[in-house]
Amino acid sequence: MDAGQESVGVGIGEPGSNETQPLLGRQSPDASSGSSNASKQLSTRHAFAILVSLQIGSGIFASPAQVDSNVPSPGAALLVWALGGLLSWAGAASFAELGAALPLNGGMQEYLRHVYGDTMAFLMAWIYIMGVKPSSMAIQSIVIAESIGSISPASPLVDGWLVGIAALAFVSMVVLNSINTKLTLRLSESFTAVKITTVALIVVAGFVAVIAHLTNPNSSLSGARDWYSKNWFQTRPSASDGKIVDWTSISTWERYGHYSAAIYGAVWAYDGWDNANMVASEITNPGHALPKAIKAAMAVVLSCYELVNIAYYILLPWDRMSTSNAVAVEAAKSLLGKPAAVLITVLVAVSCAGSITSNVFSVGRLIMAAAQRHYLPGFLAKRGLSSSRGRRHEQDSTQSTSDAHHTDENASTTFDAPIFANLLSTIITLVYIATGSFRALLTFVGMAEWVFYVSTVLGLIILRRREPQLHRPYKPSLALPLMFVVVGTLVIVRSAVFAPVQSAVLAGLLVMGTGVSWLGR
Known part of the structure; x- marks a missing residue:
């Protein structure tokens, strides 16, 4: 859950229980059986809204620089953004098939378990705990710091100050999200509108600049000159990484490496498409409605991202x-000066804070679940003050059962975060x-996530051959998962060579x- 992914549900039991819930995923209505008997409550419109809100996030405010620095022209950058959208669409369609055919509590983790076994499923949760989630939160904190640094009187700020601001912003969000679960969920919901508003303002600013130039080529509102003169x-x-890339003299292999890094920047911004599986298990008539929702959602998100980048x-x-x-x-600063830059800085910071909120919530529950399974020390499964309060009530033999239940219920709503x-x-x-x-972090997150994305979609292809009798309410063309696996594998392999430090950490x-x-075990 990084750039666009704002959903925060995690399928685990309460600390101290004997439930063996997945380390990563959403709670299905029938978690105990591993299958979902959820009532079909989502329409095509609901599925469309969920997929759009999951994908539009903080990445679109930061990753364009990663894409631009690794391509030879603005036109090539827009093509990379289109390719990222098409890859995400292919992935979303593949995950939707798995979600409809295997409505298991745990999502991608359970698909990996079903196809490859327990070790692969645990590795995914482990990498998300130790790599993907912390790196994503670090990226979002750095974006907050660099946004603040770009409008500070002492701009540009030295790296030490940026690190300090990023650390302070992150710790502040962790403290805020360690009070109780209700506050965290309310914060996450309120941040979504801010993100969409910020995207809309940037697109409108681009349109204003074009109209101003057509009306008066010398207008101060017509943006920079490059867009109409080059x-x-x-x-x-x-x-790229402090080095000038001469695209006329580099080898095909180096060019391929730069494009791989650019694709990671784009697909990070689209992240959230993998939650199509959640939509699949609860949508009415998924075989008909889900393809419509995916196509419409991907078309809208891809168009939004293309328009935002054109505006940049x-x-x-x-x-x-x-x-x-x-x-x-x-x-914003180039068009309307410092006041607009301050406004956008606030909106971008709030958007990134929303992404941090979602990640703090989900990674905390992942760690708790790992501790319940004894993969991590047991004390990591405790929630705030509720554990000690619960023990005191258990020791009080004179307290009635109803009073104990009432007090435990109160404990679960105050200071119940996994401290x-x-x-x-x-x-x-x-x-x-x-x-x-x-x-560097963006490339690392991309490699880590896509190793499991590709493995999961490859599992879909394996299941089509291994379990042809499996009921599939939604079954996209085989070309989509094949394209996803081939392109994803090529990007992972080249990026691993192109970024040896990140690939070594992942390995x-x-x-x-x-x-x-x-x-x-």
Whole structure:
């Protein structure tokens, strides 16, 4: 749950229970049996709204710089964004088939367990606990810091200040989300409208600049000059990781590596499409309604992202697109000056805070579930003050059963956040903030997530051959999962070579996770 993914449900039991719920996923109505008998309450319109809200998130305000710095032209960047949208669409359709055919509590983790076994399922949860979630929260914290830094009087801020601001922003959100669950859920819901409003404002600003230029070419509102004076597909040098990339002289292999990094930037912004499986299990007549919802949602999100990026290229000089991770703030400042930049900074910060909120919630529950299964120390499964209060009530033999139940119910609504789990994720995330750059972390998250995305969709292909009799209310063309697996694998392999440090960290975590899984058994 990173750029666009704002859903926060995690399928686990209460601490101290003997339930063996999945480490990662949503609670189905029939969790005990592993299948869903949920009433079909979602229409095509509901499914469409869920998929759109899950995908539009903080990534669109930051990852355009990652994409632009790894492609030879603005036109190529827009093509990468389109490819990212098509890949996400293929993935969403594949996950929807799995969700409709295997309505299991736990989502992707349970699909991996069904196809490959327990170790693969645990590895996914382990990588999300130790890598994906902390790195995503570190990225979002860095975006907040760089957005603030871009409007500060001392801009540009030195790296030490940016790290400090990012750490402070993250710790503040963890503290806020460690009070109780109700507050966390309310915060997450309220942030969604802010994100969509921010995207709309940027697109409107781009339209204003175009109209102003057509009305008066010398207008101060017509944005930068590059968008109407240069060829959008003409190759030009770009800046990647502090180095100038001369696209006319690099090899095909290097070009492939840069494009892979660009695709990771795009698909991170689209993240959230993997929750189509949640929609599939609860939608009325999924075989008919779900394809319509997916196609409509992907068309809307892809169009929004294309329009936002076109607006960035209109509002900013093209040589500044690849140099700032606070692209939205820079674009607002270039058109309307400091006041607009301050407004967009606040909106971007709130949007990123919403993403951090969702990740704090979900990773805390993941850690609790891992502790319940004895993969991590048992104290990590405790919730705030409720555990100690519950023990006191159990020791009080004179208290009636109804009073005890009433008090436990109160305990679950005040200070019920997983304090120790949140503390662990905070420590891991702060390490990533202190040691990783925005773009290095983005590549790492991309590789980690896509290893499991590709494995899951490959599992779909395996199941079609292994279990042809399985009832599939929704079954997209085989071309979609095949395209997803082939392109995803190529991108993962090239990125692993192109980013050896990140691939080494991922490989180390996978090896460590395998050992933890066996020890846990």
